[in-house]
Amino acid sequence: MNCDDIREWALNSRPLTPSAEQHLLSCPACQATVQALTFSDVRPAGERIDGILNLVRTSLEPVQPLPSNRALASSLLTLFVAFSLVATILFGYHGFQVLNTFQRIVYYSVIMLYAIWFSVATVEQMIPGSKRRTNPQWLPVAALLSLALLAAALFPNFGLERFAGLGVPCLRLGSVCALLSGAFFWLIFRKGFFTSPLAAGITAGFLAGLAGVAVLALHCPILNALHVVVWHLGAMIAGGMAGAIASALPRRH
Amino acid sequence: MQSYQQSDSEAAAKLVNQLSPQIFQFYLAQVRDRPLAEDLLQDFWLRIHNARRTYRPGEPVLPWIYAIARRVRIDHYRRTKRWREHEMPTEDLPERAAYQHAPPATLPAMDELLKELPAAQQEVILLLKVSGLSLEEVARATGTSVGAVKQKAHRAYEKLRVAFGGNT
Numbered sequence: 107m108n109c110d111d112i113r114e115w116a117l118n119s120r121p122l123t124p125s126a127e128q129h130l131l132s133c134p135a136c137q138a139t140v141q142a143l144t145f146s147d148v149r150p151a152g153e154r155i156d157g158i159l160n161l162v163r164t165s166l167e168p169v170q171p172l173p174s175n176r177a178l179a180s181s182l183l184t185l186f187v188a189f190s191l192v193a194t195i196l197f198g199y200h201g202f203q204v205l206n207t208f209q210r211i212v213y214y215s216v217i218m219l220y221a222i223w224f225s226v227a228t229v230e231q232m233i234p235g236s237k238r239r240t241n242p243q244w245l246p247v248a249a250l251l252s253l254a255l256l257a258a259a260l261f262p263n264f265g266l267e268r269f270a271g272l273g274v275p276c277l278r279l280g281s282v283c284a285l286l287s288g289a290f291f292w293l294i295f296r297k298g299f300f301t302s303p304l305a306a307g308i309t310a311g312f313l314a315g316l317a318g319v320a321v322l323a324l325h326c327p328i329l330n331a332l333h334v335v336v337w338h339l340g341a342m343i344a345g346g347m348a349g350a351i352a353s354a355l356p357r358r359h
Numbered sequence: 360m361q362s363y364q365q366s367d368s369e370a371a372a373k374l375v376n377q378l379s380p381q382i383f384q385f386y387l388a389q390v391r392d393r394p395l396a397e398d399l400l401q402d403f404w405l406r407i408h409n410a411r412r413t414y415r416p417g418e419p420v421l422p423w424i425y426a427i428a429r430r431v432r433i434d435h436y437r438r439t440k441r442w443r444e445h446e447m448p449t450e451d452l453p454e455r456a457a458y459q460h461a462p463p464a465t466l467p468a469m470d471e472l473l474k475e476l477p478a479a480q481q482e483v484i485l486l487l488k489v490s491g492l493s494l495e496e497v498a499r500a501t502g503t504s505v506g507a508v509k510q511k512a513h514r515a516y517e518k519l520r521v522a523f524g525g526n527t
Contacts, residue, residue: 109520113516116487116488116512116515116516116519135520136520138519139516139519148380148383148384148387149379149380149383150379150380150396150397151397154397154400154401155375155376157401158379158404159372159375161404162371162375162408163368163371165408166366166371167366168365169364169366169412170412171364171412171414171415171416172412174415232413233413233415233423234410234413234422234423234426234427234430235418235421235422235423235425235426235427235496235499236418237499238503238504297412298413299406299410299413301426301427301502302502
């Protein structure tokens, strides 16, 4: 019987144990702490509850619960792959042709891995109170850093010839693809309820940006680390920024 | 909750009657203004109603409920902050209006002490002690980890103990 019993009570929602109650009799500090953390029963006015019930009843219609997180993430991932492939067919797959087998396996696998990760993180943002397995603050940073390091390792060419001239069209294509894929992702995304709209917007924006990066990885034949880091990953940042701006737009509740 | 999703009017009434007192207390402990807490409660139920399809049968209800309750509170805070930034007082408010919004006498006296805690610690304490959520449920409702919730609760507890002259 000591203050640890009260500490344990304060850190949980369980009622006081008999030993903790015994301790309270002899410890004024613990008595005061328990009193501070015990709230009296205050209720809302009955008329207000009736008003709420009337509001709810007037628009009561059956709704279909959203599918499981896995199903929603799979839908986002399917859209991601379908969009990347269709865009690559439209714009050409010169990038795929110039990569060797090892580069293809590693580069596309890492992009796919992040697509899965961002899809899961996006779905977690859509469902209130869902278990968070990913940290939406660190995921974009981790993705950008690891993709930049991967580009440096796979394409060890750091020349700056016609850096902006070759890069700007890539950034433009990547950003357009990010915006278009973001519009498709929105079809799924809008079904959710966002308890953190900014985090949700950034995560979904980065997923859309990653679709832009995937299109460029299949399309662009320039195997230059700096080009990939600045102009390809720039599309991902553009997607994240667009997502952040979209999250600030007025929403209907 | 499932019956509510299937438009069962009785289930909706039961849910509103059962949950409203604890959600009201959750708001009242934070805003310390009874009419405002009731407004937030109403806003909360409208959001719950609009978001009811995001609840999956079989999942714990309370984290879902409190995640939305928390969002309503944050939105209200941001809205009033914006208003305060743009409002210019033109004349003194009548005395009666000020009286109407004074905290009710039914609030516990120790409530003032909680006011001194940082918002995040206060919220965790309210979810644990007012709403009776478990650590795991609080973590889900606030979108953080169980470890982070434990840490906030522990810090709040230590602050209260120090305030009451106990050893840390």
